[in-house]
Amino acid sequence: MSERTHVKLELDDIQRGALSPRPTPYAATYILFRIDDREHGRELMRRASAVATSAADTVSPLGETWVSIALTYHGLKALGVAQEWLDTFAWEFRQGMAARANALGDIGESSPENWESPLGTSDVHVVLVALAPDSARLEAAIDHARPAYDALTGVTAIWRQNCHALPTETEPFGYRDGISHPAVEGSGIAGSNPLETPLKAGEFVLGYRDELGGIQTPQPDVLGRNGTYVVFRKLHQRVALFRRYLKDNSTSPDDEELLAAKIMGRWRSGAPLALSPSQDQPGLGADPSRNNAFLFQQDDPGGFTTPGGSHIRRGNPRDSSVAGEPRLHRMIRRGTAYGPPLPEGVLEDDGVDRGLMFAFVGAHLGRQFEFVQSEWMNDGVFFGSGDAKDPLTGSHDGSGDFTIPRRPVRRRLLSLPRFVVTRGGEYCFMPGLTALRWLGDLTD
Template sequence: MSEQTHMKLELDDIQRGVLSSRPTPYAATYILFRIDDRAHGRELMRRASAVVTSAAESMSPLGETWVSVAVTYHGLRALGVPQESLDTFSWEFRQGMAARAKALGDTGDSGPENWEPPLGTPAVHVVLTALAPDRARLEAAIEHARPAYHRLPGVTAIWRQDCYALPTETEPFGYRDGISHPVVEGSGIEGSNKLETPLKAGEFVLGYRDEMGGVQTPQPEVLGRNGTYVAFRKLHQRVAMFRRYLKDNATDPEDEELLAAKIMGRWRSGAPLALSSPHDDPDLGADRSRNNSFLYEEDDPTGFTTPGGCHIRRANPRDASVAGVPRLHRMIRRGTAYGPLLPEGVLEDDGADRGLMFAFVGAHLGRQFEFVQSQWVNDGVFFGADDAKDPVVGSNDGTGDFIVPRRPVRRRLPSLPRFVVTRGGEYCFMPGLSALRWLGDLEG
């Protein structure tokens, strides 16, 4: 076993996009590339190693601006990575997101047959992401990265999605976003929940011990070490439908906001029900030192304050008593909004495409991202709710309900429609900087 499993995180070799939380406000761009010429693809990797921001640069003059590069399984094949090396990557990564769609709940409108081209196809080889606190610095970051792919005719940009903080600094449904972020041992980056015990680095970075004591490292070690897996997803949000559902099931505007809080687990201000029920507390919601520091088991084990089936409790049960071990399924999640804001009060769909570019970061695609999607988001058995799905992002079809625990009689929200539709996505490997150079120096 490598000595690296016992060492501190090699921050200068880990991409900044692995460990850092998203800035607020933000601007972001995702650019997908196809490699048509192997030599040019390798040159792209060599150049990328010089422009990608490392985790050690978190205190640099760039501040909260960074560029990341990730590669799909088909991209690694296009670069000429030997098959014996490809076979050491996770099974889910090798299959790709489109092949895993049914397990993820991506069926019907969210099925790969309805995805936005070229998402989920073998043509997607490289994903370049740039993130910054504002559009000016984003453009500067893109300009800084442009030499990496400029004048390489064998590398073609095939898709781009621009994202930006909405004027409300919320996601399209109106909730404050980008709140929860775990603390990773050895990263030097603070987590958002002061009550959460730091997680082992191997949960998020390949080549280090994870919570189970194991070490996952694709081979050769120079390729796998300090890398991670990333799941990118474009998620279209049916904002008008969401607003109408709340209005149709509420008694008045105040009740609408209560229902919105109950199905999310937070008021739209960002204030968690665990710390602010029964009334919103916008000051708490805006306070990033307080708005995520809470647990469930001691104060709310039965979910009377924060329903067991609400979005944030499903996505991260924290210390709640559920089937399984929540720490083994902890994820780094990031979301960046795209598309125009639907004006306040509008209840009819205007036909615009709006939603979130979602990114999962972790060392275990199966027991982190896929487990949460299949067992927590799209099933309710883990907390005793049979097949009930997440009311916000679950693959609902109009037949399921959401139950709000309440005394003396619980409240039932019927016929949940699908509010979020998958427009496409892909599983990627985000290499360390040494690995990018190794990919650039491949021969044959």
């Protein structure tokens, strides 16, 4: 029997927000806190350990509802974690997202000086995320969590972003979202692609063996084990601009939808081009047992069905022959919409802020999130396409292009504008529940 079958995660100590797929529909909120008084910050950790939901608690009293707590590097410092222990965390985490802006393509409009305050600053210490099937139960979850920070005058709420998932499961550009989820060994949570072998637990949870055979655990072990790194990013989406670009570069409504599918790698219904190359199949897109059950290399090595530069193929090349072993860069991705949808058919910007709160979960910030963002999303060398960027989320300046393989003549989209602008973000550490209690019991 292989080692893979023996691994069992300590789910009762892992926060549920690290591994559990989200229900549909749902509402969520992100609340950021600054710790001004160390003792009050530690009390917040003690209270939070009783509020945060474990991955073993799959049925909470409020239904599909949970609360998760994460901390930035500055948050751990504010609590008084010793520097010798802080130095054992990933160096990208210690630097913070704002310092990594150039590597991430957060330049120009997306650069940190243009981010929403206080995102990317040393004032952000704690991130509380609450999630529930609807707004009423979300507020109930927040009310349940409120005693964790109410009356702590040394802890200040400094930012909040409310989010939602539509019953259609689409994001602001109109594509079905939240389809792909990796299988994590020992979690008991099935992946969305039956053709993908479960990934080693250490790719997502600290303290377990990863795909390379190593074990990453910040020290002391009681702090690092069963934790994970979480990336939060607020991404503004220029929906009207995207719609206008599609219309201006297509010959008919059908061609417009095909172009949108080639850019994403899926039809807007969620049906993958790999399984439905010539027309949309909404039934396929809505079927979680089929809409992610495909690979690329065997049937489509040249990208004639799903372009190599399309969004989903860049984010997860699956079995494709590319520079960089895809399994080493696999991560859990979650996007939650914010702001009202732009009405159907509107091609002019209405000035309303809308987009995604993006979350990445993984044990390796460098070779997972940062690698994918810099090498796969904002470059094309890995699949032989020079410096071409992701057509949808790449850091474009109006001079980029996107090539769609086609016989007898390939199709090229020119002058790609920036459709997605970073409004801010944070690198966080989501401790295990034991670690939250340990942080609460720290003494000077």
